Amino acid sequence: MDSFMDAAIAEAQAGLAEGGIPIGSVLVHQGKIIGRGHNRRVQKGSAILHGEMDALENGGRLPAAVYAQSVLYTTLSPCAMCSGAILLYRIPRVVVGENVTFLGEEELLRSRRVVVDVLQDSRCIEMMREFIRKHPTLWNEDIGVDPGASERNEWTSPERERGVDPGASERDEWTSPERERGVDPGAATRRWRFGLVKERDES
Numbered sequence: 001m002d003s004f005m006d007a008a009i010a011e012a013q014a015g016l017a018e019g020g021i022p023i024g025s026v027l028v029h030q031g032k033i034i035g036r037g038h039n040r041r042v043q044k045g046s047a048i049l050h051g052e053m054d055a056l057e058n059g060g061r062l063p064a065a066v067y068a069q070s071v072l073y074t075t076l077s078p079c080a081m082c083s084g085a086i087l088l089y090r091i092p093r094v095v096v097g098e099n100v101t102f103l104g105e106e107e108l109l110r111s112r113r114v115v116v117d118v119l120q121d122s123r124c125i126e127m128m129r130e131f132i133r134k135h136p137t138l139w140n141e142d143i144g145v146d147p148g149a150s151e152r153n154e155w156t157s158p159e160r161e162r163g164v165d166p167g168a169s170e171r172d173e174w175t176s177p178e179r180e181r182g183v184d185p186g187a188a189t190r191r192w193r194f195g196l197v198k199e200r201d202e203s
């Protein structure tokens with residue numbers, strides 16, 4: 001399992017060497033890499049080539065049964081676009097390098113019964129931290145954020161530096177069914193986010 005994340009990290013490093021955003025991904029079917037790629041938005045002037053999308057694209061056209069038995073490894077928590085592709089092809093498991101610098105749609109994936117494992121690999125965290133520090137504009141563009149006004153807080157706040165999603169508690173507070181039942185929905189998330197429990201409590 002670790003060697004597949006190593007392969008995804010190698011892809012991310014290759015992307016960085018090309019002047020791109022260091023996010024890599026590999027698609028693994030029955031213990032073999034069948035697709036590999038890295039973010040090539042900068043290199044290709046592409047709107048859609050995130051690392052995961054590039055790995056899927058390079059894997060080529062595959063039957064549904066192959067995706068259904070595959071695991072997608074990605075160095076960074078998958079965004080809405082990549083999570084959509086994961087759901088579309090019914091990839092049952094995603095192994096994520098880290099979600100400290102960016103938390104994607106992991107809850108959406110889990111709600112659709114995708115198994116999401118987050119490794120919090122320090123190599124992935126460092127790579128993204130350094131890139132975001134050096135190229136904040138490029139990074140915001142990659143995740144579809146207008147760095148003006150209201151968004152500025154979300155991406156540069158001290159909470160963000162500590163790996164806390166400042167929006168999570170608000171979303172939970174006002175929209176979750178847990179709230180209806182008088183349960184603090186943030187507690188499980190916080191424990192999970194800081195690695196005190198492996199998965200979110202579903203109770």
Ligand SMILES: [Zn+2]
Nearest residue numbers: 050079081082
């Ligand atoms: Zn993405």
